[in-house]
Amino acid sequence: MRADKYILPALCAAGLLASCANFHVRKGEQAMALMAYAKAERHFDKALAKHQERNVLVNDALAELKQNKVDEALAHYAAAHQIAPLASEDAFNYGKLLMAAGRYADAEPLLVQALKDQPERTGIPELIGACQGYRSFYKDSSKYSVRPLDMPGLASAYSAIPHGNGLLFVGISGNAQGQPDPWSGMAYADLFQVDIAADGTAGEPQAIGAPVNGPFHEGPAVVSADGKTLFFTRSNYYKGKQLRKGTDNVSNLKLFRAILDSSGKWADIHEFGYNGDNYSLGQPALSADGKTLYFTSDMPGGFGGKDIWSSNDNGTGWGKPVNLGPTINTPGDEMFPTVVGGVLYFSSTAHNNMGGLDIFETHRQGDTWSEPQNMGYPVNTTRDDFGLWLDRSGSSGYLSSSRSGQDRIYALEVHGPEFALEGTVTNADGTPVPFAFVTLNNLAELMNAQDTADAHGRFKFKLDPNSAYTLTAEQNGLMRRSTFTSTIGLAMSTTLKENLSLDSLVLNKPIAAPNIYYDLDKWDIRPDAAKELDKLVQVFKDNPSLTFELSSHTDSRGGDTYNLVLSDARARSAVDYLVRQGVQADRLVARGYGETKPVNGCVNGAKCTEEEFQANRRTEFKVISKDDAAAVH
Numbered sequence: 001m002r003a004d005k006y007i008l009p010a011l012c013a014a015g016l017l018a019s020c021a022n023f024h025v026r027k028g029e030q031a032m033a034l035m036a037y038a039k040a041e042r043h044f045d046k047a048l049a050k051h052q053e054r055n056v057l058v059n060d061a062l063a064e065l066k067q068n069k070v071d072e073a074l075a076h077y078a079a080a081h082q083i084a085p086l087a088s089e090d091a092f093n094y095g096k097l098l099m100a101a102g103r104y105a106d107a108e109p110l111l112v113q114a115l116k117d118q119p120e121r122t123g124i125p126e127l128i129g130a131c132q133g134y135r136s137f138y139k140d141s142s143k144y145s146v147r148p149l150d151m152p153g154l155a156s157a158y159s160a161i162p163h164g165n166g167l168l169f170v171g172i173s174g175n176a177q178g179q180p181d182p183w184s185g186m187a188y189a190d191l192f193q194v195d196i197a198a199d200g201t202a203g204e205p206q207a208i209g210a211p212v213n214g215p216f217h218e219g220p221a222v223v224s225a226d227g228k229t230l231f232f233t234r235s236n237y238y239k240g241k242q243l244r245k246g247t248d249n250v251s252n253l254k255l256f257r258a259i260l261d262s263s264g265k266w267a268d269i270h271e272f273g274y275n276g277d278n279y280s281l282g283q284p285a286l287s288a289d290g291k292t293l294y295f296t297s298d299m300p301g302g303f304g305g306k307d308i309w310s311s312n313d314n315g316t317g318w319g320k321p322v323n324l325g326p327t328i329n330t331p332g333d334e335m336f337p338t339v340v341g342g343v344l345y346f347s348s349t350a351h352n353n354m355g356g357l358d359i360f361e362t363h364r365q366g367d368t369w370s371e372p373q374n375m376g377y378p379v380n381t382t383r384d385d386f387g388l389w390l391d392r393s394g395s396s397g398y399l400s401s402s403r404s405g406q407d408r409i410y411a412l413e414v415h416g417p418e419f420a421l422e423g424t425v426t427n428a429d430g431t432p433v434p435f436a437f438v439t440l441n442n443l444a445e446l447m448n449a450q451d452t453a454d455a456h457g458r459f460k461f462k463l464d465p466n467s468a469y470t471l472t473a474e475q476n477g478l479m480r481r482s483t484f485t486s487t488i489g490l491a492m493s494t495t496l497k498e499n500l501s502l503d504s505l506v507l508n509k510p511i512a513a514p515n516i517y518y519d520l521d522k523w524d525i526r527p528d529a530a531k532e533l534d535k536l537v538q539v540f541k542d543n544p545s546l547t548f549e550l551s552s553h554t555d556s557r558g559g560d561t562y563n564l565v566l567s568d569a570r571a572r573s574a575v576d577y578l579v580r581q582g583v584q585a586d587r588l589v590a591r592g593y594g595e596t597k598p599v600n601g602c603v604n605g606a607k608c609t610e611e612e613f614q615a616n617r618r619t620e621f622k623v624i625s626k627d628d629a630a631a632v633h
Helices: 004-033 037-050 054-066 070-083 088-100 104-117 124-132 134-138 527-542 560-580 610-616
Strands: 144-149 154-163 166-173 190-195 218-223 229-235 253-260 266-271 281-286 292-297 307-312 334-340 343-348 358-365 385-390 396-401 408-414 419-427 437-442 447-452 458-463 468-474 481-486 494-497 500-502 546-552 588-592 619-626
Touching: 004 037, 004 054, 037 054, 054 070, 054 088, 070 088, 088 104, 088 124, 104 124, 124 134, 154 190, 154 218, 154 385, 154 396, 166 218, 229 281, 292 334, 307 334, 334 385, 343 385, 385 408, 419 468, 437 458, 447 458, 468 500, 481 500, 481 527, 527 560, 546 560, 560 588, 560 619
Parallel strands: 154 408, 190 218, 218 281, 253 281, 281 334, 358 385, 419 494, 419 500, 546 588
Antiparallel strands: 144 408, 154 166, 166 190, 218 229, 229 253, 253 266, 281 292, 292 307, 334 343, 343 358, 385 396, 396 408, 419 458, 437 447, 437 468, 468 481, 546 619
16 A cells, blocks of 8 residues: 555645635735734634644734733733744733733733833833832722623723713624624724613613714714713714725724704714824813813824823814823823813823723823822723713712723722821921921811921821812911912822921011012013012911011112112012002002112122122012011911
C-alpha cells in the first residue's frame, strides 16, 4: 500500500483550511478599515477557529476593544502575548484592559513597556501611578450607594438627565430595526424618555420619535431649564437618509437644536453653527442660566483625543468655541460633561484613572477650574463610567456605566458628605497668633459657631452641605480679618483650607497696600489698583471701631507743590473708591504727602529706574484712632 495516497488529501485539506483562514483574515481586515468592527470580529473568529496566529489574535482583540467587549478582547490579547510579548500600542491597549478587569499588578508592566516604546505619549505615567495607588479609589466607598435602573426592552441605556416626570436618555433597542450599526452590529441609538415612580423604579421607555430620532444615532442630549429647547447629538445627516462623511471617510457626530412647539412636539431642528464634517461635536450640557453650552469635540485646537469645549450665548447667537484648557483636557479623551450649579462633571480616560472612563468633578474658580477629582468607587469602577448628574443638594442623581458588561443607567444616592474647615491665624509676618478668637457665620441661617485657636493659631469647624459662610478672626492688638467660604456645589467630603493674616493694630503705623500704584501725573484708579482696594474694603468693614488714613505718595519728579496736590488727589480718589464700595466716609481720611516720604533713595536729582520711581507712587493706610467702647475682643 502506497503511503502517499493519504498524503495528498491531507495536504489538500490543510491547503483548504489555510485558504479559508486567509479569506476570513482579508475580510476581517477590510471590515476593520471600514470600522465595521462587529463584522471584522466575526471573520477573525472564523480564521482563529482554523489557526491561532498572533497578528489575527491582536486584530480580533482590537475589533472587540472597539465594541467595548472587555472580556473577549482580554482573552485574545492574552493569547497573543503568550505567543510573543506585546509592545507599543498593543501593550498599551492590553494594559488598559487589564486595568478594566481590576488586574492592576498585571497591567503595570504592560504600561511600562508601552511607555518605553512610546516615550512621547503622554498620560501613561498617570495610568502607571493609578496601578500603584489604586487603593485610594476605594477610600470613600461608604458614601455612595448605586443601584441599576431597569429599562425594559432596551439592550443598552445611558446619559440620563431629568426631564418632565422622569428622565431623558440614550437607548439602544434589543432588536435592530432595519440596517444595524456596522460598528457594533446593534441597533442605532435613539433618545428615549421614561417616567420615574415615587419608589424610584422606571416605567416603560418611550422613544421621543421623529423628527429628532432618525435612521442613525441620536443622543446624548440636554434640555434647557424652561423645557423648551433641546440640544442633542446626532450622526452626520440632516433632512435625508444618507450619512455624510469627511475627508477621512469617517462619519462624525454633530450637535443639533430643536424647539418645543405649541403641540408639545420637538420641531424646528437646526444645526449648531460650529459643526464640521471632519470632526465630531456633541454630548451637550447647559449652565443653569442657559448662557453657556458645553460639549465634547475633537475639533482642531485641542489637547489630543476628545476635549470639552464651551460656547457662550452672546445675544445674537453662540460664540466661537473655547477649549476648557489643560486643567481639564488631556491627550486622552474627556467626554460626557454635565453641569450642576458651579460644578462640572465629566469623564476621562486620563487624569488619575481606575480604568476605562472615570467620572471627575471640578469647580469653577473665576476664569479657571479646580483640579479635577476622581470620584472614586462605587461612582467609578474599572469599566467605563460616565454621564453623572446630581441634584442641587448633591444627595442623589444618576450615572451611566458598563460595569455589568453593557451600558446601563444607575441611580446614585450620596450619604451625607462631611465637610470641615481648617486653617491658621497668623500675623502679617506669618508667625502664628495663639488663642485667636475665631467666628464662623452661616449666612443663610444667621447662626454663629465660635472657637479659640490653639497655641499654634490653628482652628477647625464642621460645615453643612450647600452652605455659605464668613470666617472672622480677631485678637487683642490686631485688626480683625474675615473671608468667605462655601460648600455650595460640593458633592464629596472635603476639608476646606482658609488661613487668616492679621495686621498689627498700632496707631499711626503705616501699613503697605501692595500694588496700589498710579500712572505718571495721574490720580485715576487703575484696574490693578482697584483689585487691591477691594481687599482693603473688607479690612475696613471688618474693623468698624477704627478710623483709617489713606496716604498717597508721589515720586520725586515734578515740583514739590505739584506733587503734594497730585498725591492729595490720589488719596482722595482712593477714599472715594472705598466709599463707593460701602466703607463709611467718616472713618476714612485722605492725605497726600507728595514726595516727602520716599521708600528708597529716589529724591530730587537722583538717577533712578522707572521701577524705582514707581515704588514711590504708592498708597498706604494706617489706623489713626479707635473707639475703645467698640474695641476688638
